[in-house]
Amino acid sequence: MLISFEGLDNCGKTTIVGKLKKYYDGLNILTDFTREFETNIGREIKEMSKAGVLDPVLKTYLFAADRYIRTKIYEEDYNSKIILFDRYYQSALAYRMAENIDKNWVKNINRIFREPDMIFYIDITPQESIRRNTDTKFNIIEFAW
Numbered sequence: 001m002l003i004s005f006e007g008l009d010n011c012g013k014t015t016i017v018g019k020l021k022k023y024y025d026g027l028n029i030l031t032d033f034t035r036e037f038e039t040n041i042g043r044e045i046k047e048m049s050k051a052g053v054l055d056p057v058l059k060t061y062l063f064a065a066d067r068y069i070r071t072k073i074y075e076e077d078y079n080s081k082i083i084l085f086d087r088y089y090q091s092a093l094a095y096r097m098a099e100n101i102d103k104n105w106v107k108n109i110n111r112i113f114r115e116p117d118m119i120f121y122i123d124i125t126p127q128e129s130i131r132r133n134t135d136t137k138f139n140i141i142e143f144a145w
């Protein structure tokens with residue numbers, strides 16, 4: 001089963017995914033979790049973002065490549081394990097649309113990904129997202145408010 005978690009930066013995805021992993025481990029239910037920036041391409045996204053050389057088109061391709069590598073790892077596991085995705089392709093749609101990139105183009109690139117069995121959207125306000133932010137946190141989107 002593939003379960004994904006979405007929401008604004010700092011909404012609490014990683015906290016919830018961590019707690020769920022512990023909970024399922026306690027029940028001996030096989031569970032794994034994954035998030036962006038775990039692959040070489042993911043790390044490159046971070047470096048390019050810090051260097052200011054990422055644009056929305058590059059982000060679309062690179063995040064999809066990072067996601068593709070991670071989905072391949074779990075290809076055989078969806079029927080036997082719970083795979084928790086801390087962000088999935090819905091983030092690509094939301095974040096690229098916010099950057100005025102054509103939704104259908106982003107959708108087409110992300111068509112290769114299996115649909116999640118469940119998506120949890122964690123709803124916080126932009127103000128709360130900013131309030132929870134710390135200087136040490138990596139943000140790929142400049143806060144515009």
Ligand SMILES: Nc1ncnc2c1ncn2[C@@H]1O[C@H](COP(=O)(O)OP(=O)(O)OP(=O)(O)O)[C@@H](O)[C@H]1O
Nearest residue numbers: 007008009010011012013014015016086132137138
């Ligand atoms: N339910 C909650 N209420 C208040 N604060 C919370 C809650 N859940 C998480 N936080 C706090 O919000 C901050 C961000 O949490 P977390 O890293 O889990 O969010 P995230 O959505 O994974 O963030 P990121 O956008 O960096 O991936 C942390 O300081 C965390 O302690």
Ligand SMILES: Cc1cn([C@H]2C[C@H](O)[C@@H](COP(=O)(O)O)O2)c(=O)[nH]c1=O
Nearest residue numbers: 009010036063087088091092095140141
């Ligand atoms: C998957 C994906 C993510 N992003 C953005 C969204 C966030 O600002 C960062 C990821 O950081 P977080 O710690 O997981 O919140 O990357 C994006 O722009 N496009 C994507 O496809």
